Amino acid sequence: AQTVTQSQPEMSVQEAETVTLSCTYDTSESDYYLFWYKQPPSRQMILVIRQEAYKQQNATENRFSVNFQKAAKSFSLKISDSQLGDAAMYFCAYRLASGGTYKYIFGTGTRLKVLA
Amino acid sequence: EAGVAQSPRYKIIEKRQSVAFWCNPISGHATLYWYQQILGQGPKLLIQFQNNGVVDDSQLPKDRFSAERLKGVDSTLKIQPAKLEDSAVYLCASSSTPGGSVGYEQYFGPGTRLTVT
Numbered sequence: 461a462q463t464v465t466q467s468q469p470e471m472s473v474q475e476a477e478t479v480t481l482s483c484t485y486d487t488s489e490s491d492y493y494l495f496w497y498k499q500p501p502s503r504q505m506i507l508v509i510r511q512e513a514y515k516q517q518n519a520t521e522n523r524f525s526v527n528f529q530k531a532a533k534s535f536s537l538k539i540s541d542s543q544l545g546d547a548a549m550y551f552c553a554y555r556l557a558s559g560g561t562y563k564y565i566f567g568t569g570t571r572l573k574v575l576a
Numbered sequence: 577e578a579g580v581a582q583s584p585r586y587k588i589i590e591k592r593q594s595v596a597f598w599c600n601p602i603s604g605h606a607t608l609y610w611y612q613q614i615l616g617q618g619p620k621l622l623i624q625f626q627n628n629g630v631v632d633d634s635q636l637p638k639d640r641f642s643a644e645r646l647k648g649v650d651s652t653l654k655i656q657p658a659k660l661e662d663s664a665v666y667l668c669a670s671s672s673t674p675g676g677s678v679g680y681e682q683y684f685g686p687g688t689r690l691t692v693t
Contacts (some may be wrong), residue, residue: 465611503665505619505684551618555682561607561626562671564682566618 462487462553465570466567473542474575481537481570483552490514493526493555493567499569500548508550511535539572547574578602578686582621582668588691594683599659599686600649601670607631608645609665609682610653619652626673662693 463486473479496508511519511528519526523543527536539546542552552567577678581600601608605624609621612680620642622633627648636643640659645651671682 463613494639497684502686503618503689504686505667507681507683510681553682559625559631561631561673563624563632564609564621569616 462554462556462565464490464552464565464567465481466552466570467487468570469568470573472570472573472575473539473546475542475544477542478538478540479542479572480549481539481552481572483567485533485535485552485554487533487554487556489556491557494522494526494553495553495564495573496524496526496535496537497551497553497566498546498548499551500545505551507538540575544576545573580668580683581667581690582685582688585686586689586691587659588693591660592657594691595658596652596654596655597668597690599649599651599653599667599668599685601668602683603650604672605670605683606648606673607671608651609669609671610643610651611666611669613665613666615664615689618651622653622666658690660692663690665689678685 465484470540492513493507494511498508499505507522509524523540549569551569609624610622613619622636623643625645628645643653665687667687668685670681
């Protein structure tokens, strides 16, 4: 069974500094996607970044980048130049195509605090 | 492009009462998900529809929860009767199917915060 583990319940970072959020997953599949979602206090979950498992190159979206280690089943999120608006819950998610549909599995989340 | 719509945004009910939530997915998305998110936890899948058929409802408490997606578009999730432990945010999300052309991420609605007293 696929599982997603986020071992850091809470992290803090100073404004303008860099922080890395950890995520590990377990799967026997070779073709899948990984995502990081952000959920601010307003509750709407939004996509931050995605990574296709067949791509070796790490995904980057502006200040957000990932370190994808397929063999180690690790998928960490790096936030550079942290801003106050980055404060939120961050969820790592794994997606598998199965039976003509997509199934998503979420981690338990990491609460990121940004200190001014 | 309109996002996933949900209503109501907030609901307060007493235990043993019934409640219903509504969701309208992004146009063209065949797959619709209902999640329960208890404070401080990740989303837990309750039920997943593809068009108007159920793909996965293994974690849906069927003695009190029900959901339908008539005509394969919008969906309703009902709780009857509600218990104190049902207090949570109920998130609706939608996505395309493998090979679909309308994006391929999962998009979430704003959620409904349910408080059972």
